Amino acid sequence: MKIYRSSGSGSLNLCASGYPGALLSLAVLLFVVAPPLFGQSVNPFEGDARAIRGGAGLFRAQCATCHGADAKGIVSIEAPDLTQIWKRQKLSAGAVFGSIRNGIPGSIMPSHSLTDTEVWMLVAYLQSVAETGVIGLPVGDRGAGREAFVENCSECHRAHGVGESLGPNLTGITLQRSLESLVASVRDPDAFVGRGYKVVRLINSKGREITGLIKSEDAFSIQLQDDTGRLRSVIKADLQTVERLSGSLMPEFASRKLIDQELFDIFNFLQSGA
Amino acid sequence: MSKLLSTLLPGLIISAIFGSRLSAQEGPSYGDLLAGFSDPERWLTYSGDYSGKRHSPLKQITPENVSQLRPIWTFQTGTTTRGRGFEATPLADDGVLYVTGSNNNAWAIDAHTGRTFWRYRRNLPNDLTYGASAPVNRGFGMLGDRLFMVTLDAHLLAFDRRNGDILWEVELEDYRIGYAATLAPLVLDDKVIVGISGGEYRTRGFIDAYDPESGERLWRFNTIPGPGEPGSETWPDDPEVLAAGGGGTWMNGSFDPDLNLIYWGVGNPNPDYYGEARPGDNLYSNSLLALDADSGELRWHYQFTPHDLNDWDSNHMPVLAEVDWQGRLRQVVMVGNRNGFFYVLDRVTGELLLGKPFTATTWARELDVAGRPIVLNDGSQGCVPDPWGSTNFMPPTFVPEHDLFILTARETCATYVPEKPIDAPGQSNFGGTVLIDAEQGSGALRALDIHSGDLVWEFTYPSPTFGGVMSTAAGLVFAGDHEGNFMAFDSDNGDNLWHYQTGARIWGAAAMTFMLGNRQLVLIPSGTTLMAFALPE
Numbered sequence: 001m002k003i004y005r006s007s008g009s010g011s012l013n014l015c016a017s018g019y020p021g022a023l024l025s026l027a028v029l030l031f032v033v034a035p036p037l038f039g040q041s042v043n044p045f046e047g048d049a050r051a052i053r054g055g056a057g058l059f060r061a062q063c064a065t066c067h068g069a070d071a072k073g074i075v076s077i078e079a080p081d082l083t084q085i086w087k088r089q090k091l092s093a094g095a096v097f098g099s100i101r102n103g104i105p106g107s108i109m110p111s112h113s114l115t116d117t118e119v120w121m122l123v124a125y126l127q128s129v130a131e132t133g134v135i136g137l138p139v140g141d142r143g144a145g146r147e148a149f150v151e152n153c154s155e156c157h158r159a160h161g162v163g164e165s166l167g168p169n170l171t172g173i174t175l176q177r178s179l180e181s182l183v184a185s186v187r188d189p190d191a192f193v194g195r196g197y198k199v200v201r202l203i204n205s206k207g208r209e210i211t212g213l214i215k216s217e218d219a220f221s222i223q224l225q226d227d228t229g230r231l232r233s234v235i236k237a238d239l240q241t242v243e244r245l246s247g248s249l250m251p252e253f254a255s256r257k258l259i260d261q262e263l264f265d266i267f268n269f270l271q272s273g274a
Numbered sequence: 275m276s277k278l279l280s281t282l283l284p285g286l287i288i289s290a291i292f293g294s295r296l297s298a299q300e301g302p303s304y305g306d307l308l309a310g311f312s313d314p315e316r317w318l319t320y321s322g323d324y325s326g327k328r329h330s331p332l333k334q335i336t337p338e339n340v341s342q343l344r345p346i347w348t349f350q351t352g353t354t355t356r357g358r359g360f361e362a363t364p365l366a367d368d369g370v371l372y373v374t375g376s377n378n379n380a381w382a383i384d385a386h387t388g389r390t391f392w393r394y395r396r397n398l399p400n401d402l403t404y405g406a407s408a409p410v411n412r413g414f415g416m417l418g419d420r421l422f423m424v425t426l427d428a429h430l431l432a433f434d435r436r437n438g439d440i441l442w443e444v445e446l447e448d449y450r451i452g453y454a455a456t457l458a459p460l461v462l463d464d465k466v467i468v469g470i471s472g473g474e475y476r477t478r479g480f481i482d483a484y485d486p487e488s489g490e491r492l493w494r495f496n497t498i499p500g501p502g503e504p505g506s507e508t509w510p511d512d513p514e515v516l517a518a519g520g521g522g523t524w525m526n527g528s529f530d531p532d533l534n535l536i537y538w539g540v541g542n543p544n545p546d547y548y549g550e551a552r553p554g555d556n557l558y559s560n561s562l563l564a565l566d567a568d569s570g571e572l573r574w575h576y577q578f579t580p581h582d583l584n585d586w587d588s589n590h591m592p593v594l595a596e597v598d599w600q601g602r603l604r605q606v607v608m609v610g611n612r613n614g615f616f617y618v619l620d621r622v623t624g625e626l627l628l629g630k631p632f633t634a635t636t637w638a639r640e641l642d643v644a645g646r647p648i649v650l651n652d653g654s655q656g657c658v659p660d661p662w663g664s665t666n667f668m669p670p671t672f673v674p675e676h677d678l679f680i681l682t683a684r685e686t687c688a689t690y691v692p693e694k695p696i697d698a699p700g701q702s703n704f705g706g707t708v709l710i711d712a713e714q715g716s717g718a719l720r721a722l723d724i725h726s727g728d729l730v731w732e733f734t735y736p737s738p739t740f741g742g743v744m745s746t747a748a749g750l751v752f753a754g755d756h757e758g759n760f761m762a763f764d765s766d767n768g769d770n771l772w773h774y775q776t777g778a779r780i781w782g783a784a785a786m787t788f789m790l791g792n793r794q795l796v797l798i799p800s801g802t803t804l805m806a807f808a809l810p811e
Contacts, residue, residue: 108357218757
């Protein structure tokens with residue numbers, strides 16, 4: 001059993017930027033920035049610490065109920081993970097501005113009659129929490145990383161054409177996740193188990209035990225990927241027992257088993273191939 | 275043949291043919307609406323009758339044969355509301371279904387085949403506010419050859435049901451401020467009753483009655499009192515706060531023709547989570563109203579959630595029944611509320627008969643002697659039901675054979691963080707944030723004994739569900755879930771007897787049923803589709 005994980009915690013402490021602070025930032029910015037700001041594709045506040053703080057306050061008041069306090073979305077209402085939109089959809093700042101201002105027609109996402117400055121502050125905040133991956137990957141040997149990956153990870157993970165498919169494909173994962181969350185995923189995989197990777201142990205009507213990952217579930221069935229990687233349909237009425245495990249199928253890789261330098265070698269391989 | 279007869283005969287034949295066709299096409303009268311389920315080939319109002327029970331007398335499909343139920347056609351609407359559902363209940367008359375959908379589309383559909391007779395789509399402005407909701411619609415009202423539908427730009431339309439032409443339209447309020455409309459109108463003999471969405475904006479809710487012939491407004495009841503009016507003492511002495519007090523009325527109500535009272539729920543006060551600017555109980559938010567149908571005057575009210583801080587609108591279908599209550603026959607109204615309590619009230623007087631939690635809510639566990647909740651946790655201390663509530667507008671059902679109230683229950687965990695909002699017309703402001711624990715949450719179909727509020731049986735779902743419920747006199751309960759299953763249960767014990775995976779979550783909608791010739795059809799909206807089921811021929 002090797003490494004896999006769906007996503008890091010990446011949570012943002014919004015309490016550090018409460019609403020009164022946001023209002024203050026807004027007041028300051030309104031004096032500093034000259035309109036018009038709509039109709040452009042570059043955010044004039046990108047990276048501006050005060051704008052990000054103000055945007056965080058606005059986000060909390062206007063957006064967090066649906067998109068979550070950490071902006072990572074709520075699946076049950078199809079509110080997307082806003083930390084991922086920039087990469088997956090290749091959105092421009094102007095397009096995000098338009099979605100906030102006008103809403104998304106045909107969806108639950110409403111329009112917002114915020115000022116241009118406020119919308120750009122929100123965009124700045126979203127840019128600040130975008131999953132941009134490792135900035136300044138520690139030096140490593142990609143060739144050694146490939147070998148370490150094959151030895152430790154490839155039984156479950158695939159990267160650059162090598163390995164299996166029980167866990168997520170890790171090709172380029174370093175471009176999406178921070179170094180801190182990547183290391184945490186390896187050192188303490190039970191701390192967070194993402195949707196699609198929750199573990200269940202079943203005993204079917206013939207008394208056979210099956211352990212696997214819940215890919216989907218309804219009141220009558222489970223769509224399972226068993227620990228051999230096979231996709232299986234399981235009808236709940238046919239089961240003797242259903243035991244839901246809190247941890248991950250992925251084993252813990254303590255530093256004595258995989259030292260930091262080996263990890264960095266693997267990360268370099270994941271980013272660029274061998 | 276005499277000359278006179280030969281001259282008149284073609285006309286007489288034409289008259290006989292078309293006259294009879296036209297009369298056969300005549301739609302339901304008020305008497306037909308009052309008769310509710312008496313004609314098995316009709317389903318004429320949102321709930322099937324005025325009582326809101328959603329309990330059909332049909333018995334062709336039974337607990338014994340329901341396992342043979344199968345789809346007979348699927349209608350693709352081609353429109354959707356991402357993040358919400360296809361929430362309408364179709365109306366059935368003379369083999370034709372009349373149904374509304376997302377983005378103010380509407381159709382007349384052949385009930386035999388699922389093919390369309392006509393389609394309507396409203397040309398909506400592109401600066402909609404949606405009343406802080408979504409571009410959904412819950413159905414038509416019908417009287418004679420007219421259909422009535424409300425719109426996202428806060429209008430009421432009257433249709434000719436034969437071709438979908440618009441006969442008249444009236445503006446309810448200005449959508450740009452934050453008003454919108456999504457409910458199925460309640461149609462009486464000479465009135466079309468509608469309510470409004472927009473409680474997250476600087477709006478003031480109302481219930482309106484319009485003339486079905488002309489569209490003239492006959493009366494309006496404002497759910498937030500004006501300065502000096504009864505109820506205003508539960509608000510700050512500030513006209514601006516009252517004028518923006520919220521109190522949406524976005525789910526239709528039920529009607530008691532003998533008492534001539536309509537029963538209608540009212541939504542949250544504005545802003546939702548931030549209560550400091552509106553100290554007091556904030557009547558008539560989060561209340562059930564009993565209004566005189568002729569005048570719109572308030573007869574009584576009961577407030578479920580005084581000074582709501584959790585967006586627990588009381589926009590539910592009030593369910594009317596006559597029950598033996600502790601040895602005395604009483605006319606009651608029942609509500610399964612978003613705040614997690616199930617209520618039974620005497621609908622003549624408004625007297626509270628029962629109030630008991632049906633979920634694990636930690637907000638309150640009991641009511642005091644005056645019928646007020648004893649609040650233990652207003653949400654700021656964590657883990658109370660989320661803003662979608664312990665249930666919501668998805669219809670419940672009442673099974674009179676067992677005195678069971680059956681509803682969809684949601685078990686969720688949320689923390690509320692109120693913050694002072696910036697108020698602006700046309701801009702929604704919830705007044706804070708809700709932190710929802712996405713890892714905790716489940717749903718259940720629960721059957722409650724109406725006399726005790728006790729749980730009689732339940733069927734659990736993996737996630738908090740938004741599907742509604744219908745029952746039949748054959749002993750069946752039909753429900754839908756968030757995972758897309760459309761299911762049938764034994765109303766006696768909750769045994770699951772049948773399920774069909776529709777492929778999209780069933781959200782806000784409940785089933786309806788009617789006889790098409792000698793065949794009982796059961797319909798459910800799911801995703802972008804309307805699906806019809808029946809036993810094999």
